[in-house]
Amino acid sequence: MVAVRGGMMSELKDCPPLKYYDFKPVEHVKVCPRYTAVLGRSEDDGIGVEELDTLQLELETLLSSANRRLRALEEQRQILTDWQDKKGDKRFPKMGKDPDQSASSRHKPKKQKLDGKGSHAPGPGPGRPKLKNLQAKEYEFNEDPQDIPRTPKNDSPNRFWALVEPYCADITNEEIRLLEELLKPPDDEAEYYKIPVLGKHYSQRWAQEDLLEEQREGARANDKKKSIMGGPLSELDAKDVDSLLKKSESQHESPEDGCPFGPLTQRLLQALVEENIISPMEDSPIPDMAGKDANDGAGTSPRSQSKAFGVPHTRSLEARIKEELVAQGLLDSEERPGAGADSEDEVLAELHKRQAELKALSAHNRARKQELLRLAREEMRKQELRQRVRVSDNEVMEAFRRIMAARQKKRSPTKKEKDQAWKALKERDSILKLLDI
Structure with a gap:
């Protein structure tokens, strides 16, 4: 008993200086409220984009706490491993000096117990090899110590800082040149503020398409009759079709009073001519004309003759008057003749609205870029x-x-x-x- 107590006391003296850390757990409710709220949700709720930054910070806090605990435990485990190695190194020389004596002292109580029962002790010859084998097996683990497991590499902080680094790095001359290039107005900027010319009304376009379709069908019918009868028949050529189209256009575009001039031309003439200077032609006396021509013309009024009156190139005249008024500053370039028509044009109003928004947004972006360049x-x-x-x-x-x-x-x-x-x-x-x- 004295020997056993002495061995235990020696082992207690050789005990390694362990540090018993008090691992305080992280209070999730106080330190990580967002993480706790996400854990309490259902799978259907999910995580919003605005919560990712806060959630990442809280996860890094938990990760750092876990790393601290792992490092402390690894330190204590290393202390135990070193202590065990030192203890094994001390035992090996003693065993080498007198292995038989240590073996006999270890098995001495067992021999006394056997002697008390009256049994014979085993001979010295066969017992010694067994003790040697047992001693070698007992200290076998000291020859091949276990490898210390490597701590898994944590790459999350490295990836995070690699992502943040471009936003925190110093500004270079290349970035200044890029901002200066962005401040230059694009070449196609004027294209976004152009309003396309208003095309023909759908009723006029459909009438022309119907007329062309009828002309094609008539030409096919004439070709069939020509192939059957073998004689030349009268058919509409391209010139006749063009004349019919021009006639239909003039009929559609002419107002009810029969005036061939456009609205700008009429407004210009009304501004230049004073009122009540020219008397109406109906009230003026018409002299008697001798002959048949005078009798035929007496039954017609000047207004009825004006209906058949036509002036060529009215469109070009209208366009030239508009260009001249725009050049003189009397008419805006975006203004179109006929204010009533513009008020009903929803597409044009939407174009003006979007162009105004585009101008405001472009001006705002340009101001922000200039401020960014200055900073x-x-x-x-x-x-x-x-x-x-x-x-x-x-x-x-x-x-x-x-x-x-x-x-x-x-x-x-x-x-x-x-x-x-x-x-x-x-x-x-x-x-x-x-x-x-």
């Missing part, structure tokens, strides 16, 4: 000053080391060393003042 140039200037501050800090530290080395050697700093230190300090202060402006 980028200001940051470039500060980056240069910060670089100069770092160089000045190194100079100050170098002067400080020289002075401290002189004091350690128990000698006073030279005048040159003091002047260099003061110069470095003053230069650093001047740069810091420029940086604060």
